[in-house]
Amino acid sequence: MDDRVHPEVRRTATEIDTMEIRGAATIADAAARALRTQATESDAADAEAFRAELRAAARTLHETRPTAVSLPNALRYVLRGMSSTTVEGLRQNVVDSADEFCARLERAQADLGQVGANRLRDGDTIMTHCHSTDALACVEAAVEQGKHIEAVVKETRPRNQGHITAKRLHELGVPVTLIVDSAARRYLNDVNHVLVGADAVAADGSVINKIGTSGLAVNARDRGTPITVAAQTLKLHPGTMTGHTVDIEMRDTAEVVDDETLAELGNPTVKNPAFDVTPPRYVDAIVTERGQFPPESIVILMRELFGEGTSEPWAEP
Amino acid sequence: MDDRVHPEVRRTATEIDTMEIRGAATIADAAARALRTQATESDAADAEAFRAELRAAARTLHETRPTAVSLPNALRYVLRGMSSTTVEGLRQNVVDSADEFCARLERAQADLGQVGANRLRDGDTIMTHCHSTDALACVEAAVEQGKHIEAVVKETRPRNQGHITAKRLHELGVPVTLIVDSAARRYLNDVNHVLVGADAVAADGSVINKIGTSGLAVNARDRGTPITVAAQTLKLHPGTMTGHTVDIEMRDTAEVVDDETLAELGNPTVKNPAFDVTPPRYVDAIVTERGQFPPESIVILMRELFGEGTSEPWAEP
Amino acid sequence: MDDRVHPEVRRTATEIDTMEIRGAATIADAAARALRTQATESDAADAEAFRAELRAAARTLHETRPTAVSLPNALRYVLRGMSSTTVEGLRQNVVDSADEFCARLERAQADLGQVGANRLRDGDTIMTHCHSTDALACVEAAVEQGKHIEAVVKETRPRNQGHITAKRLHELGVPVTLIVDSAARRYLNDVNHVLVGADAVAADGSVINKIGTSGLAVNARDRGTPITVAAQTLKLHPGTMTGHTVDIEMRDTAEVVDDETLAELGNPTVKNPAFDVTPPRYVDAIVTERGQFPPESIVILMRELFGEGTSEPWAEP
Amino acid sequence: MDDRVHPEVRRTATEIDTMEIRGAATIADAAARALRTQATESDAADAEAFRAELRAAARTLHETRPTAVSLPNALRYVLRGMSSTTVEGLRQNVVDSADEFCARLERAQADLGQVGANRLRDGDTIMTHCHSTDALACVEAAVEQGKHIEAVVKETRPRNQGHITAKRLHELGVPVTLIVDSAARRYLNDVNHVLVGADAVAADGSVINKIGTSGLAVNARDRGTPITVAAQTLKLHPGTMTGHTVDIEMRDTAEVVDDETLAELGNPTVKNPAFDVTPPRYVDAIVTERGQFPPESIVILMRELFGEGTSEPWAEP
Amino acid sequence: MDDRVHPEVRRTATEIDTMEIRGAATIADAAARALRTQATESDAADAEAFRAELRAAARTLHETRPTAVSLPNALRYVLRGMSSTTVEGLRQNVVDSADEFCARLERAQADLGQVGANRLRDGDTIMTHCHSTDALACVEAAVEQGKHIEAVVKETRPRNQGHITAKRLHELGVPVTLIVDSAARRYLNDVNHVLVGADAVAADGSVINKIGTSGLAVNARDRGTPITVAAQTLKLHPGTMTGHTVDIEMRDTAEVVDDETLAELGNPTVKNPAFDVTPPRYVDAIVTERGQFPPESIVILMRELFGEGTSEPWAEP
Amino acid sequence: MDDRVHPEVRRTATEIDTMEIRGAATIADAAARALRTQATESDAADAEAFRAELRAAARTLHETRPTAVSLPNALRYVLRGMSSTTVEGLRQNVVDSADEFCARLERAQADLGQVGANRLRDGDTIMTHCHSTDALACVEAAVEQGKHIEAVVKETRPRNQGHITAKRLHELGVPVTLIVDSAARRYLNDVNHVLVGADAVAADGSVINKIGTSGLAVNARDRGTPITVAAQTLKLHPGTMTGHTVDIEMRDTAEVVDDETLAELGNPTVKNPAFDVTPPRYVDAIVTERGQFPPESIVILMRELFGEGTSEPWAEP
Incomplete structure (x- = not known):
């Protein structure tokens, strides 16, 4: 496994894999939060390294459950928001997107x-x-x-x-x-x-x-x-x-x-x-x-x- | 439970009830053999007492599995053969019918x-x-x-x-x-x-x-x-x-x-x-x-x- | 309409036709009874005339409801019993068959x-x-x-x-x-x-x-x-x-x-x-x-x- | 019943209720025309009172047939057009919307x-x-x-x-x-x-x-x-x-x-x-x-x- | 191919095989007639040889169309009738059975x-x-x-x-x-x-x-x-x-x-x-x-x- | 047949009619190319004559196969593009539309x-x-x-x-x-x-x-x-x-x-x-x-x- 991936992300991936984390919304929420953690805990030297880290984290999460379609959707949502050119800007992008995603996710189930x-x-x-x-x-x-x-x-x-x-x-x-x-x-x-x-x-x-x-x-x-x-x-x-x-x-x-x-x-x-x-x-x-x-x-x-x-x-x- | 019923019959009834004996043919076979034991072990004083014993044994067996249709069929087959008027004659009737039933039963599955x-x-x-x-x-x-x-x-x-x-x-x-x-x-x-x-x-x-x-x-x-x-x-x-x-x-x-x-x-x-x-x-x-x-x-x-x-x-x- | 047919038979035929008599068993019962009346009231001179009368009565009844299958069945049942060679014998045949038919009919519904x-x-x-x-x-x-x-x-x-x-x-x-x-x-x-x-x-x-x-x-x-x-x-x-x-x-x-x-x-x-x-x-x-x-x-x-x-x-x- | 509701609206409501007016388009047309009458005959003192009258009329009509889906659609169409802030303006809004609705309704059936x-x-x-x-x-x-x-x-x-x-x-x-x-x-x-x-x-x-x-x-x-x-x-x-x-x-x-x-x-x-x-x-x-x-x-x-x-x-x- | 089989039987077999003879009744009729020919033309020395010839002829016919169910039925019908113990008697048996089969076959289709x-x-x-x-x-x-x-x-x-x-x-x-x-x-x-x-x-x-x-x-x-x-x-x-x-x-x-x-x-x-x-x-x-x-x-x-x-x-x- | 229609268009129409040209895409492609030929070979005196020629060509093609839905689609696509007011401009319009249509058509099948x-x-x-x-x-x-x-x-x-x-x-x-x-x-x-x-x-x-x-x-x-x-x-x-x-x-x-x-x-x-x-x-x-x-x-x-x-x-x- 890629050593750029934060242990918290790895733990989330493991829990998805073992079905401790289960249910599509729970998985999506956990994945979004894991990317948020990767972002807040990152010490990447530059924007490109930061982006690569996030991609690696996303890949780690994505590989655990290929049919859990909510997982790639969560990953897409968070990664899609990364528009900044600086590490700090990107970190904020990820935090914002993940928070928005989770908030939206929570409301979706009640509306449904x-x-x-x-x-x-x-x-x-x-x-x-x-x-x-x-x-x-x-x-x-x-x-x-x-x-x-x-x-x-x-x-x-x-x-x-x-x-x-x-x-x-x-x-x-x-x-x-x-x-x-x-x-x-x-x-x-x-x-x-x-x-x-x-x-x-x-x-x-x-x-x-x-x-x-x-x-x-x-x-x-x-x-x-x-x-x-x-x-x-x-x-x-x-x-x-x-x-x-x-x-x-x-x-x-x-x-x-x-x-x-x-x-x-x-x-x-x-x-x-x-x-x-x-x-x-x-x-x-x-x-x-x-x-x-x-x-x-x-x-x-x-x-x-x-x-x-x-x-x-x-x-x- | 009726104390005229032989312990072997009771054990068979119990084993049918607990599904130790299971599968329609196995149940029918066991029921026929149980009636046979009841007959060979009977010390009934007269033909009427013998018949009553066999009915009691049949009832004991029948009550264990109301939907196991093979059970009443086996019981019918064996009891139907009781045409004699003496205890010894009836005993032989039951032995013959039970043996015939079991033999026929065994062949039936192979033919099927x-x-x-x-x-x-x-x-x-x-x-x-x-x-x-x-x-x-x-x-x-x-x-x-x-x-x-x-x-x-x-x-x-x-x-x-x-x-x-x-x-x-x-x-x-x-x-x-x-x-x-x-x-x-x-x-x-x-x-x-x-x-x-x-x-x-x-x-x-x-x-x-x-x-x-x-x-x-x-x-x-x-x-x-x-x-x-x-x-x-x-x-x-x-x-x-x-x-x-x-x-x-x-x-x-x-x-x-x-x-x-x-x-x-x-x-x-x-x-x-x-x-x-x-x-x-x-x-x-x-x-x-x-x-x-x-x-x-x-x-x-x-x-x-x-x-x-x-x-x-x-x-x- | 054939004037050999008894008025009672005609009335029955009319009532079947107008559905005053309705329901297959009721129709069959009425038809059998009508033939019985035709027989008891007949003043036919000889056996052949008696038979012809009964056929005419049966035809009159049969034509009222071609799809009411019970009707021909009742007619068949009663006519089939006419084995005698004398008017009196035939009369008794019809009475017996009609009574038997009606009795059997009554029991049939209860058994059903x-x-x-x-x-x-x-x-x-x-x-x-x-x-x-x-x-x-x-x-x-x-x-x-x-x-x-x-x-x-x-x-x-x-x-x-x-x-x-x-x-x-x-x-x-x-x-x-x-x-x-x-x-x-x-x-x-x-x-x-x-x-x-x-x-x-x-x-x-x-x-x-x-x-x-x-x-x-x-x-x-x-x-x-x-x-x-x-x-x-x-x-x-x-x-x-x-x-x-x-x-x-x-x-x-x-x-x-x-x-x-x-x-x-x-x-x-x-x-x-x-x-x-x-x-x-x-x-x-x-x-x-x-x-x-x-x-x-x-x-x-x-x-x-x-x-x-x-x-x-x-x-x- | 609300006494602000015009007698014509009440009569329309009654006729919908008793199925004198029947068929979805006829109901919708009548409902739109009823609101138009309510508007043209209104002597409401101010815009708010006028709006309240129209809501009351709409409720009166709506309650007659909860499953006649054309009814709420007609009501929505007419009420949605009330954008003015004066009684006269609102009256004209209702007249225009109702006329448009009815014209459109008439063409719809021919197109269909x-x-x-x-x-x-x-x-x-x-x-x-x-x-x-x-x-x-x-x-x-x-x-x-x-x-x-x-x-x-x-x-x-x-x-x-x-x-x-x-x-x-x-x-x-x-x-x-x-x-x-x-x-x-x-x-x-x-x-x-x-x-x-x-x-x-x-x-x-x-x-x-x-x-x-x-x-x-x-x-x-x-x-x-x-x-x-x-x-x-x-x-x-x-x-x-x-x-x-x-x-x-x-x-x-x-x-x-x-x-x-x-x-x-x-x-x-x-x-x-x-x-x-x-x-x-x-x-x-x-x-x-x-x-x-x-x-x-x-x-x-x-x-x-x-x-x-x-x-x-x-x-x- | 078995040389005891008559050429006429062989021709019938070939025609069934090539579908010149086709349709179940036609096949059955032809098969019965072929056996009849085998019987009338036979110069078998004894009853056993005659029986063996007929079996050989039947096998020849049977092998042509395994799914044409009428074929074995015709063969069964004709062979089943062979009850005599002499060649002449058997010959007559086959002729009678084949004629009966064909007559019955012809009527069957009309009844159907x-x-x-x-x-x-x-x-x-x-x-x-x-x-x-x-x-x-x-x-x-x-x-x-x-x-x-x-x-x-x-x-x-x-x-x-x-x-x-x-x-x-x-x-x-x-x-x-x-x-x-x-x-x-x-x-x-x-x-x-x-x-x-x-x-x-x-x-x-x-x-x-x-x-x-x-x-x-x-x-x-x-x-x-x-x-x-x-x-x-x-x-x-x-x-x-x-x-x-x-x-x-x-x-x-x-x-x-x-x-x-x-x-x-x-x-x-x-x-x-x-x-x-x-x-x-x-x-x-x-x-x-x-x-x-x-x-x-x-x-x-x-x-x-x-x-x-x-x-x-x-x-x- | 209209003599303004180019022989190439007629040949295409004939080949569609006789199923030499068959398959929806092939027909559509041929039809678009035929209109292109009509345009490039036209010697129409003015824009109106040119338009009339193209309509005539399109009608000729359209009449060959009323159920081949791709045919009218191709014709619509090419004719829809005719926006110019001069013969040369219209000719270019048709060439462009036909080429675009064919290119798009070719890619469509690969994407599908x-x-x-x-x-x-x-x-x-x-x-x-x-x-x-x-x-x-x-x-x-x-x-x-x-x-x-x-x-x-x-x-x-x-x-x-x-x-x-x-x-x-x-x-x-x-x-x-x-x-x-x-x-x-x-x-x-x-x-x-x-x-x-x-x-x-x-x-x-x-x-x-x-x-x-x-x-x-x-x-x-x-x-x-x-x-x-x-x-x-x-x-x-x-x-x-x-x-x-x-x-x-x-x-x-x-x-x-x-x-x-x-x-x-x-x-x-x-x-x-x-x-x-x-x-x-x-x-x-x-x-x-x-x-x-x-x-x-x-x-x-x-x-x-x-x-x-x-x-x-x-x-x-």
Whole structure:
């Protein structure tokens, strides 16, 4: 690893890598803050060295989670602001951009929550998959609007992020029913909405989210249950506008089965993809802080936000 | 519990209840053998007392697993043979019927395996859910036919019966890929067949099988992957011919989450249904020892085997 | 009209024609009784004249409702029993057959009701279309089993037979919600079953029932709501085994709009088909007094009951 | 009711409420004219009082039909133009805005009609539901283009607005076949298009229209018949961009069944929802005066017309 | 090739192989006649030699077309009748069986034609794929019933058997529209039925027919057009009852592209499968000489005709 | 034909008409160059005569292929640039516009190819229909990215444009399997993408492409295989924004069957539509030189490029 990278940045990168830091907004926030630290702690001799340091820090962060689309968005946002020609000026640029980014980020989730809450009615029951703070924000806002909401929570193997969701919903006063992932179809006719988050949203309207989302969405459609994806615009993946597909991270097999058991089973291959891809025809609406959209129209919002070009500002020139 | 019931029968009942004995054929076999033990060990004074003992034993066994349709079928088979009027004669009746049942049962799976194997082609990859010796028999026969078969094995939360399947397939020389249940859809286009067993098959063509089967079947249909159910005729549920539905067993919540974690999550309700119901339109064929059938025609086979009447021979007159 | 036909038979024919007598079982019962009256009141000089009279009576009845499949079945049943060679003997044959038919008919609905009731669970809500005593028998039996059932009743334009259903359900203690036909989809996710009767069931598994049934069934499938058809075997249409289609009766346009209004609208064409055809893929089960069947297997039951041949016993030789 | 509100405005409000004034454009036109009358007849002492009067009038009108989305649009359009600081100036503002709105409204339907007519071919038969002047404008323009068009008209219980459609089509020289709502599926393969209007179109692409539209659309898709929605941009509901759902008006039960009959039926609950929601996947195109759009892209047109914000200009500050 | 086989049998085998003899009934008829010739021309010294000759002849015929299921059925029928112990007796057995088979075969198609004709209505238009005398028999019977039938005929690349169908329909007075295979979907909404034959029908309800049938059936379902398969019971494949799949013949690539063109294209691989498999869910009815059946119930008819066992009577003992 | 039109323009028109010039980009390029020739070779006396000549040339070209949407786009582009008031100035305008158009056109395909290539993964197999240089550009770019691509190529009756595709793919080093059109479904589960071009894309998201595309797309959806349409923005049809449908060219019947054969078949009607219409719900993405879009959002891109108006610049004023 590049020794210009500040230990704090490295620690952030490690925590993103090990999923101690998880959830798209949390990652983006941490990444922006890490770049801020790199900037404030830098002793670079000149502007060029400072810029190189920041690029190195951004690369270090970027390499931890290639599919966490919020990460490059945060990095782009902060690096894009570096317009000064002096070290001090650049340092201030980074601090300002990072602060702005984090402030904006914080408001985005609350705004998104309002939009999502408006889709819910008093007395509704939702079904969740994995843990998404965006999805949670919708429920929180609905509860604040005085609506009674209940939830069926899928545990979400292999890492059981559903437990976190169950706990947070309990704290909001939402009665929770916890089920294994395989039991979802059985309860789909008892719920009014499937409400999930997203790791990334592609230009063709596909939603990349925790493994199991697509199978749930297909069953929800079959049962007549609408499916809502809560995703800040931070999750819109600019690279997909030019046809790039999102690489699906293959995670450690130990999440699925421990080594001892594996040996007992004759050492089968284990495949542990972190995410899957839900086609737009199985999603009713994507809720963002800028309003709700059918997934087929999200590319137009992407064009508004990103234009048509793509390039990675952390690449060495 | 009725003290006329032999301790061996009680132990069998307990082992069925705790799932130490599991799989429909194993349960049926154990139940028939338990009745045989009850008969050989009986010191009943007269024929009536002997009959009452056997009914009591049958009831004890029957109450352990209301949805394990093979259990009442085994009990019916053995009790139906009791035509003698003396204790010794009845004892012999039970021994003969139980032996015949077990012999027939053993052959049934091999015959079913041949039928199922004929549906597989050399080089095929299958996807499995839960553990089914009927499904396994198809793979075993295919391997014996010289076909190379590979398998994607779903772990099958909450009890991970997929681990048993993985181990058995490994022993047959079948290369295995182990996945979490939520990853199934992602691999459905890579497999040629979904191959599962059944806990019961209903007269309306529905397949009752381990929770998660119906959601898998819906996704398999959506992906264009055929789904085969391997089920001996032992699994055909006579009560469903007169419209009875199959009660879905709700199992211990501790299988889903331990008490300590549960408390941390705010003690949500946990629902742990053992099975779900797959409508016939999502199943391509039911493979039995008497040939293969579309699920919509299985009721006609049931009429051949059971006629139209229903009554429980273990009920007190 | 043939003057050998008894006035009572003519009155029955008229009442069937004007729908004063309606519902397949009621029609069949009335037809059998009418033939019985024709026989008891006949003053035919010889056996041949008696037979000719009965054929004439049967033809008179048959011509009133070509799609009411129960009518020819009743006629076939009664005429088939005429084996004697004397007037008195034939008279007794007809009385015996008609009595037997009516007794059997009465029991059939109760048996069917038990099967249908077994499919319902305590607390279920059903949706009905038109008025069917077979469907009602299922609800009645369920209520007698101690189950709490609620109903959403479609009014069923143009003749509002849903009003009769609503009234009968009220008399059974079933809480009713009455809606216009167009509101059905909106309430489909709130009901557990769609439960309708049938005017006829065809060998290809199609269900011929009151206009609007097929559109309801398609929406029920789309919403994930199972659809059950309650139909005594009396409704199985033998002619369809040899490919005959069921002619759909076009009823009086005055049922749809009165003449004055019609003139105000510029005298549009009015089409008022009595029935439509629901393909088997939109029906989950057909409940009969002989058990339940997927619609795709009903042809096998027809072969059991009718064999392969068809001919009309009321035709002049 | 607020006594500042002019009797003419009250009468308009009443007529909207009782459906004497019906159809989205007619309502919007009446609302704009009512505000114009309020303005011309006002004797407000100062600008603030004038503004308060207009807000009161707008509130009075708005409260009559919460789902008639054209109503708030008309109110917004007229109130938005009030930029003067004097009573006379404001009066002129309102007169100008109302006149402009009405002129624009009148042209919109003709433009929409051209777009819709272009989708129809000479010899086409359409099926209609309810009465929509937007849909009618398409047919009228097609007829003016020299195309021969025929129509199957659903009567549209409970208020039989299909009768109005039948009459208007007759006046255009279009041969009409009138059917009950339940007969729609039977005739879907005989028509080339389903052509309906809309009460509102939501940001997620859903179409809110007369109860029965969604069930018709599902059947049209199943039959392979394209469905076109004719809806001026006036029907695009701005509140749905931020996730708000459209409340479905529950109308008087007497429209469904008179009180005497109701009593005879045992006084069942009657539910009489005025509208239902058709998801975008069952609609082929929304025809507006600005061109045709797949329903999934209509949110982008809404952003063009309304931006992202929402607030009710008739609320008291 | 075995020199005991009569040259006439060899010629028949060759003509089946080269598709000069084509169509399932024609093949079966020719095979039965070939065995008859083998029998009448045999100079076998003893019964055993005669039997061996017949087995050899049957094998020669059987090897020409493994998927033409009528071929083994004809062979089974004729060989099964060989009960005598003398050469003369066996010769007579074969002559009798072959004559009976051919007579029965001839009647079967006419009976099937009646059933299929009953499904058609006066004025119907059908769409055909490939050439099937069973399908043609339905049209012929309908024409004889006085119905006006029109046809859209797919040419059916690569061998253009649609041309034969077009010619035969023309001879029946049926107006024909000829199209390329790719144009089928465009005309599906203009036809009332898709009517095709079958090479084989499997126990799981699948229909094996000329390549292109399955793609047509999927589109017919999507367009709401019913699809009827005309197949004598001769086409029911007994081996599929025990799970065997039907091997799809891969035919000469020269049918697809000539060698010179192939070389110009860079010698791509050419794949020319003769048949494909249509799942039962895309077929509305199978019309046989014993009535019509939903494909899901055909296995029950197979059990009636063939029982459960399978063995090849032409195998050497 | 107008004698002001230059022979070169006439030759181009003829070559477009006879399909010597084929493929949307090639046509557009030829049309632009033809107008350039008309301009450079013109000896018009004044500006008005020059303009009239160019309009005449454009009309001559436009009339050859009404559905080849690229043709009017090219004509619009070149004619739109004519702003000068002198013959020399106008001549230069046309030369400049035509050169710019052709340059832009050339780059567009390469840019589109990059986007399409990004959707493909190393090792993917595609299925093609007809010949599309846009689709080919995607494969070419993928090959240049170092990806191994294989292809299943449909021959595309009646003109076998698949042969051209096969040849071009061979030249790119892509292994090709050639099949008849009817064999497509059989190989859909073996391919990763269906990749086709388009003749035109409509505002409602429909794709107009070579006859057979829609049937292929429906089967691809049924098999779970994604379908990508490669279409430069040149193919977006402005007239469809105002509801105009695209007329489908009916081509010479001799392409389907020669006259001699036709006579042998009894001279059936032959219908030879050049294109069909694929609804947007069967297309996953439209790949253009400006990025990829779900078909439902393409209307928004059309509004960006064309605005809302339509008029034909080659019409006489």
